[in-house]
Amino acid sequence: MKEANIRLLRTPIFSDIPIHDQRRLGSQSPEELIQRFRQFPLNKGFIDWAFEHELMIVYSNIDGKGYYLPQIREIIVNNKLTREEINLTIAHELLHAALPGINPNKDQPELELALDEIAQEYSNDEDFMRYVMLKIPSANTYNRPQTNLKP
Numbered sequence: 001m002k003e004a005n006i007r008l009l010r011t012p013i014f015s016d017i018p019i020h021d022q023r024r025l026g027s028q029s030p031e032e033l034i035q036r037f038r039q040f041p042l043n044k045g046f047i048d049w050a051f052e053h054e055l056m057i058v059y060s061n062i063d064g065k066g067y068y069l070p071q072i073r074e075i076i077v078n079n080k081l082t083r084e085e086i087n088l089t090i091a092h093e094l095l096h097a098a099l100p101g102i103n104p105n106k107d108q109p110e111l112e113l114a115l116d117e118i119a120q121e122y123s124n125d126e127d128f129m130r131y132v133m134l135k136i137p138s139a140n141t142y143n144r145p146q147t148n149l150k151p
């Protein structure tokens with residue numbers, strides 16, 4: 001991995017990320033990332049933190065499956081997806097929210113694949129997903145501007 005990428009992974013965007021998430025910021029490889037989320041899984045405490053920081057899920061008529069806007073803490077989800085795809089997309093974007101040091105861009109496709117693998121496990125966890133849906137406010141809009149961010 002390029003030196004610039006490693007520095008990026010170690011630099012949190014937010015200083016108020018919970019301490020249990022600071023542990024993940026030093027991840028340097030997809031394998032390490034997957035291991036860390038198995039060791040320190042996203043829990044209800046993280047969802048509580050996200051709620052307190054006004055994270056929102058917004059369903060919209062976008063082209064891709066979804067993306068995360070860290071500046072305003074919004075998870076945008078394609079409103080035409082199936083329930084299963086929605087769960088997977090929300091789990092994936094929650095991982096981005098938990099990883100402020102990782103910039104989702106086209107230079108890190110291997111990290112995106114790792115996030116998909118981790119997200120699959122979360123989206124299959126009915127108890128976790130039920131808590132997400134219960135706790136995190138959601139909205140519908142048809143006015144969400146398109147973005148060129150990768151999901």
Ligand SMILES: [Zn+2]
Nearest residue numbers: 104112115151
């Ligand atoms: Zn992603």
